[in-house]
Amino acid sequence: MIEIRGVHKSFGSLEVLRDVSLSVPAGSVTVILGPSGSGKSTLLRCVNHLEKVDRGTVRVDGELIGYRQDGDKLHELPERLVLKQRANIGFVFQTFNLFPHMTALENVSEARRNPGRALELLDRVGLADKAKAYPRQLSGGQQQRVAIARALALDPKLVLFDEPTSALDPELVGEVLDVMRDLARAGTTMVVVTHEIGFAREVADTIVFLDGGRIVEQGPPVEVLDNPQHERTRAFLSKVLI
Amino acid sequence: MSLLSSARAAVRRTSADPPPTPAAPPAHDELTIVPARHPWRWVAAAAVLVLVAQFLHGLATNPGWDWSTFFGYFFEESVMQALLITLELTFAGAVLGFAGGIILAPMRLSKNPVLKSVSWTFIWVFRSVPLIVQLLFWANLGYLYDRLQLGIPFGPGFVDFETSSLVSAFGAALLGLALHEAAYAAEIVRAGILSVDQRQMEAAAALGIPRLRQFRRIVLPQAMRAILPNAANELVNLLKSTSVVYVLAIGELFYQVQVIYGRNGRVVPLLLVATVWYVILTAVLSVLQHYTERHFGKGYRR
Numbered sequence: 001m002i003e004i005r006g007v008h009k010s011f012g013s014l015e016v017l018r019d020v021s022l023s024v025p026a027g028s029v030t031v032i033l034g035p036s037g038s039g040k041s042t043l044l045r046c047v048n049h050l051e052k053v054d055r056g057t058v059r060v061d062g063e064l065i066g067y068r069q070d071g072d073k074l075h076e077l078p079e080r081l082v083l084k085q086r087a088n089i090g091f092v093f094q095t096f097n098l099f100p101h102m103t104a105l106e107n108v109s110e111a112r113r114n115p116g117r118a119l120e121l122l123d124r125v126g127l128a129d130k131a132k133a134y135p136r137q138l139s140g141g142q143q144q145r146v147a148i149a150r151a152l153a154l155d156p157k158l159v160l161f162d163e164p165t166s167a168l169d170p171e172l173v174g175e176v177l178d179v180m181r182d183l184a185r186a187g188t189t190m191v192v193v194t195h196e197i198g199f200a201r202e203v204a205d206t207i208v209f210l211d212g213g214r215i216v217e218q219g220p221p222v223e224v225l226d227n228p229q230h231e232r233t234r235a236f237l238s239k240v241l242i
Numbered sequence: 243m244s245l246l247s248s249a250r251a252a253v254r255r256t257s258a259d260p261p262p263t264p265a266a267p268p269a270h271d272e273l274t275i276v277p278a279r280h281p282w283r284w285v286a287a288a289a290v291l292v293l294v295a296q297f298l299h300g301l302a303t304n305p306g307w308d309w310s311t312f313f314g315y316f317f318e319e320s321v322m323q324a325l326l327i328t329l330e331l332t333f334a335g336a337v338l339g340f341a342g343g344i345i346l347a348p349m350r351l352s353k354n355p356v357l358k359s360v361s362w363t364f365i366w367v368f369r370s371v372p373l374i375v376q377l378l379f380w381a382n383l384g385y386l387y388d389r390l391q392l393g394i395p396f397g398p399g400f401v402d403f404e405t406s407s408l409v410s411a412f413g414a415a416l417l418g419l420a421l422h423e424a425a426y427a428a429e430i431v432r433a434g435i436l437s438v439d440q441r442q443m444e445a446a447a448a449l450g451i452p453r454l455r456q457f458r459r460i461v462l463p464q465a466m467r468a469i470l471p472n473a474a475n476e477l478v479n480l481l482k483s484t485s486v487v488y489v490l491a492i493g494e495l496f497y498q499v500q501v502i503y504g505r506n507g508r509v510v511p512l513l514l515v516a517t518v519w520y521v522i523l524t525a526v527l528s529v530l531q532h533y534t535e536r537h538f539g540k541g542y543r544r
Contacts, residue, residue, distance in 0.1 A: 048448060079453060087450025097445035101463045101541045110459065111449045134541035154449065 001026040001158055001189045002047060007056035009042055009213075016042045018213040020056070024158075024206075029190045031200040033224075034210035035236055040193040043210065044160050047191065048089040049082050060089065061157055090151030090159035094166050096143045098135040104146045105131040111153035121149040125179050141172030145179050158189035165196060197240055201225055209233045311511040315502060316518070324498030325519055331484040331494060332523075334416055336477055339423025346428035347435060348457070361428065368425035374486050376422060380414035381490050415487040423480055430472045434465030466538040474531040478524050485516075495519055 002024035009017040016039045024030050032040045045051040046058055049066035057074070058065040066082055067074040077085075098107050104127060108118040122128045125145035127138075135143050144164055151159055161180065165173040177199050184190060184203045194200065200207055200221060207224040209217045209232075217230045225241075228234045301307060315321055349361035368376070384404075393399030438461050446456040485496035493501075495516050503512040 050444065050448060083447065083450040083452060085450070086448055089448075091448040093441065093445065093448075095441060097441045099442065099445070099460055099464075101538070103541075110451070136541060150449070 001028075001061060002191070003057075003059040003062075004043075004047070005057045005059075007043070007046060007058065008054045009039075009046060009051060010054055016213050017046070017053075020210075020213070020215055022208060022215065022218075024189065024191060026189050027187045028205040029184045029192065029203050030206045030208060031204040032191065032193045032208045032210055033195075033197075033200065033236070033240075034216075038210045039213040040210050041162050044162050044191060044193050047160055048086050048091055050091070052076070060085070087154055088157050090148075090154050090156035092144070092147055092151050092159065092161045092164050094163040096135070096140070096147045096167070098143055098147055098150070100135050103132050103134055104138065104149075107135070107146055108150045108153050111150050118149075118153060121152050122146070124152070124182075125149045126175075139172060140168045141175045144168065144176045148176070148179055148183075152183075158191065159183065161190065161192040161194070163193050163195070165194065195240065197225065197237075209236070211236070306510055307514070308508055308511040311506075311508045312514050315499075315512060315515050318502075320493075320498055320502070321495070321515060321519075324493050324495045327493055328481070328484050328495040328519075329523075331415060331419060331487065331492075332477070332481045335419035335423050335480050335484070338416070338420035339480070340427045340431075340473070342420065342424025343427025343429075343431045346424060347431035350428065350432055351435060365425045365428050368421050369429075371422075373418060373422050373483055374489055377415060377418040377487060377490055380417050381411060383414070411490045411492055415490050415492050419480065419483065419487070422483075423476070426476055427473070430469055430476060431465070433472065434467075434469035435461060437468035438464045463538060467535075467542070470531065470535050470538060474527060474534075477527055481523055481527070482520060485520075 002022070004020060004022040007017050007020045008015070020039075020043060022030075022043075032043065034040050042051055046053050047060065047065065049058075052066060057067070063085065064074075065085055066077055068077055069075075098104075099110065102110060104122060105118050108121055119128060119131060122131055125148055127142060127145055127149070130138060130142060130146075135146070138146065144167075148159075148164075164180070165176050168176065173196070177196060180190070180192070180199070181203055192200075192204075204221050206218060207221050208215055209224060209228075209230070211232045217224055217228060217233045223229075224233065225237065228237060346361045346364060349357040350365070352358055371379075388404070390403045391399035392401045392403075442460055442464060443456065446460045451460070484494055487494060488497035488500065491497065499512040499516045503509045
């Protein structure tokens with residue numbers, strides 16, 4: 001589903017991603033772990049071209065993202081086409097980013113592909129009764145669930161989650177993870193940047209550990225979490241797992 | 243510490259007569275709260291009321307106000323016509339000005355250096371030139387270009403107009419007000435756009451919403467919250483600025499009362515006629531502002 005090949009990305013003189021390659025099969029759940037500043041979010045944002053890669057390629061379902069290949073040249077796509085590509089990829093932000101002037105229902109229908117299905121999607125995240133509520137009237141957990149419904153309204157090939165529970169009060173994390181767990185069970189292709197190790201262990205097919213802009217280690221949870229091969233993975237996990 | 247003090251109390255008690263048994267303190271639910279008194283509020287209010295009374299008394303008794311003349315002209319036909327012209331100038335100036343502002347603001351925020359600098363220059367020039375100077379300039383456009391032509395730039399022309407026939411006094415007034423207004427409106431709209439959280443654009447981009455729709459559906463409605471109070475301010479300003487076009491001998495409210503008091507010499511009551519109308523119109527605008535703000539504030543009230 002996703003093929004990332006040799007991706008580099010710098011912000012000024014700061015190299016955030018160095019030669020990252022990663023395959024995500026359709027229907028799988030990939031969790032990206034790593035210390036802050038390791039490039040997790042940037043990698044995720046490169047997948048739907050919210051960040052432009054400096055070198056390397058990102059393909060989703062075989063389609064080159066953000067560029068058109070012509071011989072040995074990659075031509076940047078006009079924004080119109082990039083927007084079209086993004087409309088196949090759901091993205092869930094750490095800070096929800098719901099449109100505050102629209103109700104939950106309007107937020108979900110704004111993603112346009114299925115305006116008629118908006119209520120059904122809200123029902124799927126357990127918020128059909130909040131359809132008329134504005135984001136400000138919802139708790140953080142409810143807002144994030146609406147944001148997930150909005151991402152699903154695209155009928156996306158895959159959904160990217162950028163630390164979806166990091167801005168939530170601890171008691172609200174569970175309801176969002178429950179929704180994500182259901183999505184995973186339904187066979188949605190998901191890439192999740194998170195610090196929820198428990199969720200990663202339970203739901204992930206593959207765990208990718210990123211440090212200093214490189215993939216240090218990847219594999220199924222039992223390998224990466226319980227028997228990490230790399231010193232830096234062990235150091236990170238020892239701080240996160242108590 | 244508490245042990246020590248209770249010990250001391252015990253000592254004192256044994257050394258003196260048995261203490262008088264105090265009346266049982268009232269239970270916590272029997273306590274009444276007495277609000278703090280604010281005597282100076284009363285003093286200040288009284289002082290201000292005296293001043294207001296004095297002013298009202300003056301309004302009623304000073305013959306200089308000449309209320310009969312005021313009421314005689316308040317709804318007088320020429321004043322009504324002048325009021326209509328003031329409203330037309332305000333309305334047209336606001337519509338054209340804000341239309342210009344909605345184009346100029348995104349231009350100034352765009353990444354295209356040409357659009358950006360053209361917008362910047364426009365705003366710079368039309369904010370710098372005093373409105374009255376600009377109005378006189380447009381009215382005298384005929385001296386600069388006696389004929390205006392519509393055609394291919396630097397190429398042949400198709401239609402040809404005499405400038406003075408195309409740009410009437412009213413046209414010059416409208417042009418001046420609209421351009422002046424556009425420069426200010428552009429900055430008001432730009433401030434509004436800048437006030438929208440960058441993450442909103444990112445969320446819209448992540449959903450693949452087309453650019454124009456992003457602006458119309460996501461950015462502008464949120465920007466309106468910041469735009470409206472300033473826009474209303476600007477509209478009130480424009481309403482009053484229409485009085486400046488009296489220099490072009492256009493019969494708007496201020497010009498008309500001048501004409502009348504030039505004839506009958508009753509300066510104060512006629513200025514008051516104009517003043518009260520401006521105040522009433524501003525009040526109407528304020529009411530409109532309240533409801534528009536409420537409309538765009540949806541989602542922000544709990």
